[in-house]
Amino acid sequence: MSQAVIAIEGARKRFGETIALDDVSLEIAEGEFFALLGPSGCGKTTLLRAIGGFASLDAGRILLDGADLGRARPYERPVNMMFQSYALFPHLRVRDNVAYGLRAERLPRDEIAARVDDVLGVVGLRDLADRRPAELSGGQRQRVALARSIVKRPRVLLLDEPLAALDRKLRQEMQIELKRLQHEVGLTFVVVTHDQEEAMTMADRIAVMRSGRVLQVAAPRDLYRHPADRFVASFIGTMNIVEGVATADGIRVDPLGEARLQTAGIAPGAALAVGIRPDDVLLLDPGAPAPPDAAFAFPAQVETTVFAGAQIHTVVRDARGRAFTATAGAGGEQRREGSDCVVVLPAAGLVVLPEGPA
């Protein structure tokens, strides 16, 4: 990894009885699109606000380009924030909203005008420069907020749920748009979101947080394929979970049998869960031979099938009442609800899932 722009070391923060940050350490690299992902109350917004200078830490440090930010006020930090409410100045025109931060730097008038015009072009708002925020749609306001926060060319741009206030369609467009923009302006983005799909779409790397702790930091693909624990596994996409008991060289699931797995560090006899993604689960006709790489194969009954355009999602239930979701491309056949089938869990798709911190 290249030089870290932001390094967070042992950050702790408490609000009364609530622990917002519990020994958080992270490094964010230059030019990275980094996402802080987690359910509400996980501490992600507190961490973002601490980087921006709006919340102080009880312990730990935040370093920017290697220098401790300490208790520097927000206006002393070369970072900018895009607020969830957009926080546009209601009495200023779009142009003056965007110019506000440059005027604070006392730049020459011409340079301010040029940079404002430039950034309004980047976000496609040049025609609306003389409007006031109240005269804009939600999507337009979001762009003004974005323009205002990137025009100062901060070392890091902090985005607090930047797309939460948009409707679904616009949100999906803006996910791609934000990623394009981040490439174009070449800034380091740190985005806070509770929407795993949004984080997966936009971010180069994601830190999954829960109860003030960072559970895993990884690229979206790795997070999906190799979740660190059960919480991450179920928070990122859908995960079928099979509970069993650790053996010397794998897992035993009664009455399905045993499978060999890498279970380093787990004592034989201890409870163990493995997960498998719906797109790794195979459904075969009854009586069909199980493929050689099958870790487990067992009969089940089709409960529901959902045709979702590009994919078909099938929920099946085995004799002991456990449900599994299988996802196949839309080219495959859609099984009849109530019909019998064989569920195959290939060994390659199984992921060991530790309990993780509560």
Next chain:
Amino acid sequence: MGEPRRPLLAVYMGALFAFLYLPIAILVVLSFNDSKLATVWRGFSLRWYEELFRDTEVLLSIRTTLVIAIAATVLSIAFGTLLAFGIERYTRSPALENGVYLPLLIPDVVTGIGLLSFFATISLPLGTTTVIIAHSVWGTAFAAAIVRTRLRGFDRSIEEASLDLGVREVPTFLRITLPAISPGIIAAALVVFTLSIDEFIIAYFTAGQTVTFPIQVYSMIRFGVTPEINAVATLMLLFSMALIVGAYLIARPRGPRAARPGEETE
């Protein structure tokens, strides 16, 4: 409209409105009466208005009242705005909160007597100054109440955004916070100003030898209702209504598309 006609209801409404507005209408009409007798119509004339503007006592009292109203408004806005910020942001005590509004509920006679004995205790001679102080008492409470409603819907993240963009706390307050709540401040100023101009009871207690406009009118009326009084009343009516309409126009949300930051217009 498909609603059934209710003649009795219409009559009742008519009577009610007549009760509310007829006296004022008659007063306005009679102020243009040429007759010296306030109750006999003799033709249209502006002579009472002319006489009014030649009456130095009346003009002096108007000047005094304007000085008091302007000074009381400035003081009330300054204290009231700070008070509104204090209550809204730095306290959660309901006692403190209600304590601020209490002066609005205390009967004017009580406030008047209280202030009179207070000024006597501290040996402050009665006059314009004491009326200004007295009017600032409830003016501050009014201003705090009005500015506070504006602050309650205030999105504090715009202050954070200003800090974030490199502007320190005090300039942020001046450039962002104050303009954002300025409609509330202006509305409060108009209300306090209007109330101060025609406030009689407290002024009567605290004015000493100073004659404010309402006190002047009161002393004129003791010799009977003259058409000149009607002219005075008509002018005051116009002036107050202009201020109230002004306050309304400034305080209401601007335009049909107006929305608070963070709200969706779509």
